[in-house]
Amino acid sequence: MRLPAVLACLALVLSTVTVGAQRVVGYYGKTAGQCPDYPSFAPAKLPYELYTHLNFAFVMINDDGVVEMQHPEDEALYKELNALKLKKPSLKTTLTVGGWDMDMAHYSTMVSTPANRQKFIQSAMTYVRKYGFDGMDFDWDPSDKLRGGHSNDPENFVAFLKEMREAANKEKLKEGQERMILSIALPGGPFHGQYFNIPKLAQHVDWFNIMAYNLHGQWEDMVYCAAPLYDTAAHTKYNGYSVDNATKAMVPKSVSPMKFNLGLSLSGVTFTLKDKKKTSPGSPAQGPGREGCQEKGAMAYFEARKLADSLQIADVKSRAPDHFHRTVTQEPKMDPVGKCMYMVVNEDQWVGYDNPETFAMKMEYLSEVGFGGVSIWSMDSDSANHELTKSIHSSLSENFIQGAGLSKAGSGLATLDEGEQETTNGAASAKTIAGCAVKVMAAVALSIMLLA
Numbered sequence: 001m002r003l004p005a006v007l008a009c010l011a012l013v014l015s016t017v018t019v020g021a022q023r024v025v026g027y028y029g030k031t032a033g034q035c036p037d038y039p040s041f042a043p044a045k046l047p048y049e050l051y052t053h054l055n056f057a058f059v060m061i062n063d064d065g066v067v068e069m070q071h072p073e074d075e076a077l078y079k080e081l082n083a084l085k086l087k088k089p090s091l092k093t094t095l096t097v098g099g100w101d102m103d104m105a106h107y108s109t110m111v112s113t114p115a116n117r118q119k120f121i122q123s124a125m126t127y128v129r130k131y132g133f134d135g136m137d138f139d140w141d142p143s144d145k146l147r148g149g150h151s152n153d154p155e156n157f158v159a160f161l162k163e164m165r166e167a168a169n170k171e172k173l174k175e176g177q178e179r180m181i182l183s184i185a186l187p188g189g190p191f192h193g194q195y196f197n198i199p200k201l202a203q204h205v206d207w208f209n210i211m212a213y214n215l216h217g218q219w220e221d222m223v224y225c226a227a228p229l230y231d232t233a234a235h236t237k238y239n240g241y242s243v244d245n246a247t248k249a250m251v252p253k254s255v256s257p258m259k260f261n262l263g264l265s266l267s268g269v270t271f272t273l274k275d276k277k278k279t280s281p282g283s284p285a286q287g288p289g290r291e292g293c294q295e296k297g298a299m300a301y302f303e304a305r306k307l308a309d310s311l312q313i314a315d316v317k318s319r320a321p322d323h324f325h326r327t328v329t330q331e332p333k334m335d336p337v338g339k340c341m342y343m344v345v346n347e348d349q350w351v352g353y354d355n356p357e358t359f360a361m362k363m364e365y366l367s368e369v370g371f372g373g374v375s376i377w378s379m380d381s382d383s384a385n386h387e388l389t390k391s392i393h394s395s396l397s398e399n400f401i402q403g404a405g406l407s408k409a410g411s412g413l414a415t416l417d418e419g420e421q422e423t424t425n426g427a428a429s430a431k432t433i434a435g436c437a438v439k440v441m442a443a444v445a446l447s448i449m450l451l452a
């Protein structure tokens with residue numbers, strides 16, 4: 001065994017230690033309104049080094065069945081977002097088709113005939129390249145009757161993705177271009193999952209983002225975290241909504257879990273308590289919590305964090321209320337089943353949220369399941385120092401480096417960036433790496449013997 005071969009192997013092993021989880025996808029969507037604490041959300045200010053992919057949310061399908069910009073000011077944002085690739089060449093960007101402003105019946109119509117599909121596909125390919133993106137992400141609940149869905153949406157969606165993939169494969173690439181990335185955002189509630197033919201869709205998309213958040217909220221009359229890890233409402237009418245339930249409902253045995261990213265939300269949920277004395281998860285609620293930086297019923301992490309931090313001031317009277325006259329009246333506790341935080345603000349405002357500690361548990365779950373990464377909605381809700389995103393990042397690296405049985409040397413952000421690999425090659429490269437690892441160990445053993 002020659003040294004150069006061993007070194008090449010060593011480089012390969014080191015460069016792919018994070019082969020387990022490699023994608024950190026960030027959704028660029030505005031969820032927090034204007035408030036004094038709102039961190040700058042200009043694309044140029046994004047912590048792009050923490051992400052492998054950025055999804056611009058959203059673009060729409062218009063009345064003519066082709067791609068259309070949502071707001072005229074988006075064009076400038078596209079430019080600013082894609083300019084980040086000059087600073088980080090491995091960064092990829094995609095456009096997410098969907099959103100609350102779009103008439104979702106257009107999705108149904110678009111996928112319903114071969115002619116409609118081709119018309120959209122051609123417009124999409126042109127649009128993506130025109131603005132310097134690398135692919136498209138599709139956010140739609142097929143057969144959602146409340147939003148104009150049809151019963152044949154599921155099979156038409158498969159036909160659409162198949163044809164979109166064929167068009168992407170046929171595209172004449174310019175220098176430096178790669179094949180387009182195609183992904184799907186999947187709902188995290190078990191209910192809509194039945195309308196996705198995941199094994200078939202998986203043949204045509206690069207990955208799925210499971211939106212395992214906003215699972216509980218203001219439409220319910222009991223307080224629960226929006227994204228519990230396990231089914232904390234198991235014995236109620238709201239059972240079946242958790243990260244674990246979403247995972248089990250969405251990831252079929254026949255599809256590699258590496259094809260999935262676990263969706264994480266940087267926003268918490270708020271409720272108004274019915275009885276100030278009943279605050280544990282499952283207590284009665286009477287509607288959403290009052291509005292803060294986000295709309296009623298939601299709270300950005302940077303708000304929750306600031307409120308919780310004020311508790312560090314020992315003297316209660318010195319704790320200043322925030323901009324919305326809020327102070328914490330019951331300190332944060334962890335939901336023992338949901339593995340998420342909850343606290344009470346101004347006596348009757350219940351807040352459920354995730355922090356670095358609970359995200360670490362989600363990351364552990366992610367590594368057990370073998371997911372290919374995370375998708376984060378939405379990047380604008382983190383604290384100004386990106387605390388939550390950084391915590392996701394470091395738990396990801398830690399879990400997977402430990403999982404690979406290697407030392408932590410060389411871990412961290414750079415490794416995650418450079419370790420990025422095509423998921424479709426996952427199985428083959430894992431084999432090569434295993435082979436290499438054996439070679440490296442043999443070489444190390446041999447040199448120890450020679451030195452002794």
Ligand SMILES: *[C@@H]1O[C@H](CO)[C@@H](O)[C@H](O)[C@H]1NC(C)=O
Pocket residue numbers: 190231239240241244245
């Ligand atoms: C949710 O998960 C729990 C725990 O694994 C399980 O008992 C329950 O049946 C699941 N609910 C649904 C609706 O899948």
